[in-house]
Amino acid sequence: MSETAVREVEAGRSVRSLTYGEAVNAALRRCLSELPETLLYGEDVAKPGGVFGVTRGLRRDFGERVFDTPISESAILGSAVGAAMLGRRPIVEIMWVDFSLVAFDQIVNQLANVRYVSRGELAAPVVIRTQQGSAPGACAQHSQSLEAFFLHVPGLRVAMPWTAQDAYDVLVAAVHSDDPVLVIENRTLYTGKQDVMLDGPVQPLGGLRVRREGTDATVVTWGAITARALQAAEALAGRGVSVEVLELPWLNPLPTDEVLASVRRTGRLAVLHEANVTGGFGAEVVARVAGAGVALRRPPLRLGLPDSRVPAAPSLVAGLLPDAERIAAQIEDLTHEN
Amino acid sequence: MSETAVREVEAGRSVRSLTYGEAVNAALRRCLSELPETLLYGEDVAKPGGVFGVTRGLRRDFGERVFDTPISESAILGSAVGAAMLGRRPIVEIMWVDFSLVAFDQIVNQLANVRYVSRGELAAPVVIRTQQGSAPGACAQHSQSLEAFFLHVPGLRVAMPWTAQDAYDVLVAAVHSDDPVLVIENRTLYTGKQDVMLDGPVQPLGGLRVRREGTDATVVTWGAITARALQAAEALAGRGVSVEVLELPWLNPLPTDEVLASVRRTGRLAVLHEANVTGGFGAEVVARVAGAGVALRRPPLRLGLPDSRVPAAPSLVAGLLPDAERIAAQIEDLTHEN
């Protein structure tokens, strides 16, 4: 934890300059402190403090409630389901989202069914922290963006915070929730200081962030690629195109009404995600807008990975994932009347 | 295999009265005969002939190429990947699609990457046969429709044949293809005789079936629930509403152009699937239609499981999955101008 100055904001709250990774750490620290039923475990999370250092110091400060596990994702996730049924509040880490697939059963067939099948007699307040996305040099098995899988699992909440503040707030909310929540972080976001307000009230699940207001088009996005949406919007502002950027830290619950309201105003919609386009969650956003009968001035646009595996070489990934310039060009195109 | 009369149709082809299950059996028999590199294995498929009897007689007739395995889906799927890399053409069974989740890694991270990462130096011509869907009394872990997961996996072909004829043709095409293919059957379809033409030429992957022509609305659907779409269309015909029903035996490749052409004609779209609506593949169909700028007279409709786990009691499932009457009512509503 960085030892930067702490400013008092209001009673009991403070703003600190933290990286995203440190904000996650602060949220975990808070939850471990205020919720004695929390457990924190996963591969390398305890004594080593996590492969990205995100859980550093928590074993030292919280002892046996924080522990390392074998490389056994089915056991990690399955035991979290069982511990949660019996009153614990496990926070488990799956190091990369890609690895969740060796134990996907425990999420889809087990975790998500607990409350429903027992009619609420049991709950499974498990938080699964993972991280995903493409980063230079990473291989095809360490580069996927898989949120769409989890968003097709009723019973499971899903968040994908982009800022350090949301990383903190979302995780605190997730741990306090009695629903199972998957929080998808992104290792490319872990560094870089941002101001983060700590110790605020626990927020409800859901909500969206208007990262930029605009009138000509709405871009709906989430995760690390939000930065490119904002760069594109900035570039387009210089070309006289006003783009509204909605960033969704929570994807389930999905803030449908807010998205619809924006698209109704701008009349144009683009959805941008790092995941593959076909079957991606962008389709859901488009389908909700279309299904609501929002009148669009141009057909909606979906931007993302163009249905490909992810190659390791950065020059190859650059040929697949749209950069800010390509995003800008496509949105500009969208704003031309046909 | 039923011993019904065999009519000669053209040279080398014959029409037989077969159940869907028997049609699958006939396709497997044909592939095992004409492609010596095929293997057929899975839990209970060989000596017992499959829990649904679909693979009956194949062990007897093809010997060691047809074998039973331990209850080890990761080993079944992983070994299929390896055998395929080394020149075999494995056809493996995952008894219920729900069980694929214990070994989802082998499909997403392994099978789908083989050709791409090796730039075609390796291929993985694996066919995974499975079956899915809700049936009376089945529990939440045996009732899911999960095609959307697989349709978000670039590199993997996906089919969901509805008729016995397509069950035969799709499977023959899948086994002959050098792409990995997931064929999703449905145990509620296995019985009931239909005429099936055998031994025709191997068909290309893809295509769609116009199960009913119509002018007022297009219903895009796949799998067992197609029957309800047709019942609804029939009911609506009596009320003066003309519904076109497009059934998609192949979902990847997706016959986008044909869907667009129909929707352009009718100006109204409903997508119907047994899977959950949010994140379901219906969203992709809607997003493709919207993205293509097809002018719709009414907002598109998505019908399916309303984002729920699946309860066991038939009376409860009936409260979730739309029946023909509810489907008809919703489509009728769609055809009313607002």
Added chain:
Amino acid sequence: MDTGGMATGGTATGGTDDQVLADLREVWRMRAFEEKVRELRLAGDAVGSIHLGIGQEAIAVGAAGLVRDEDAVFATYRGHNWAMACGVAPAALFGELLGRATGINGGRGGSAHLTAPAHRFFGENSIVGAGAPIAAGAALAGRFDGSGRVALTVFGDGAMNQGAVHEAMNFAAALNLPVVFVCENNSWSELTPIEEMVRDPRLHRRAAAYGMPGERIDGNDPAVVRERLGAAFAVAREGGGPTLVEAMTARLVGHYIGDAEQYRRPGELDEARRREPVVVLGDRLRAAGVGEDVIDGAERAAREEMERAAAEALAAPLADPANVKEHLYV
């Protein structure tokens, strides 16, 4: 029962006559319950795949008295016996299988996904092997809640080849969790014999891979089960961690109701019927001089109880779809 040449752990002391009779009564309650279920399924009152544990009751009966209030039991789709061993009322189980509003899960679970936390029954699981890591988690919770909980998880011989079971056993052993792994070895996995699916069918020996004790016992005798599972519970309660117990038994019926059982070896069932719990316990009572009327009374009482419970369930309303969307989220 084929113990594969291994010494079978545990000796059938048999307990007192009272205990033997009580065991027989419990076996009969489970048996009568499931025979009634079969009748209801064949009549079409119950629908779907239903897996009976007829012939395997002695394991659940032997375990029942060992499970304390703080403990947790995890079973499979073949779990009616275990739900009853935990004390779930037969009428609530019938109701569940019949899709009634009065079912223990209001019809949401069905035969294969029953759950009754108030009875320490944390449920069946229809994914082979998936319950084992969940049970490890229940034991883990006990480390922090001061309960001293032991988690018992039961699964079949075929489940031993599933990755999740391996991970759960290593996890429990490495973390020294109080888990009792019970493998009900009925020699079949659906329609396939276990001995063709493993090289060494002495499955309890796999415990050594995880550094935990493992033994094979006679799973047709509640007294043996009680003693040997009791030892495993004691180890777990004393901080000794997990144990694997392989209980040899036989499924006297099909894998599911309707299974044609064409895979059976000649004479297999006849032999199994000579060693099944009702016979084992009946013979023991007879040898101790207990009269036939008392022995028959166990069956009669059980059948009467189950007829009443089934009638009660049949009279209840079907599960009401009005609330079917509730309880997905908080």
Added chain:
Amino acid sequence: MDTGGMATGGTATGGTDDQVLADLREVWRMRAFEEKVRELRLAGDAVGSIHLGIGQEAIAVGAAGLVRDEDAVFATYRGHNWAMACGVAPAALFGELLGRATGINGGRGGSAHLTAPAHRFFGENSIVGAGAPIAAGAALAGRFDGSGRVALTVFGDGAMNQGAVHEAMNFAAALNLPVVFVCENNSWSELTPIEEMVRDPRLHRRAAAYGMPGERIDGNDPAVVRERLGAAFAVAREGGGPTLVEAMTARLVGHYIGDAEQYRRPGELDEARRREPVVVLGDRLRAAGVGEDVIDGAERAAREEMERAAAEALAAPLADPANVKEHLYV
């Protein structure tokens, strides 16, 4: 190397001096390759997570001569040594790590997902344990193509706790497939020690669970590896099915390039360096009277070769995105 009190199978006969020298040269080629990779990574020419097998080379070197044309090798993300053992050209490997068009996979695989089927190297795998069942499939294919193929799959100590490895071992044993399972036990799984993640750290003993032979060997001596893996290959070729070989070794560097290695025990690395392959082989040559110039020559030649290969790769063009969408489907 801690053999955990177990007798270590295999005796280091050491082979002829020629063989020892050849082994040292191969170890040095791998070592020099990876040290150059580290340099390129730290300079930013290569990017991303790169896992080195420095200190573990003897296992791949010992295995190399056993792998026939028809065989197939499956490795992990820590697989550079194995790719080289299979004969992949260093320039093509450097190219791959540097994202060059000339990389063995044109930049698609990267350090952690290399594949070179023409060299019998069916690739690395970055999902822990996932290569084991795939290797079983390669062996299965050999049963039908008349090749007599043996599949070798290598993974780490930590991977022994992954479900897929369990399933693969049982599958191979039950089907009697010619698979050689090689566990490179470097005592660490990323930043966590294996002895805290299992109750019994003698991992080779898990072979018994599957009814297959298993042994622990000195993985720092190519001669031992050649002999003991050779025996496993012989069993496999003769129809005896799979074997598990646990090769004890040490990773002398971080889990990935950049790992701060704060988890190391005091003195751990010093001790490991005294037993590492370069030392083992160098001492053996010295004892046999081979001169320092010859011994040093192995290193010199290797470094020169790798400098040239790296330069060649660096001079090649970056992978061209023009074709990046190809080869997804037929």
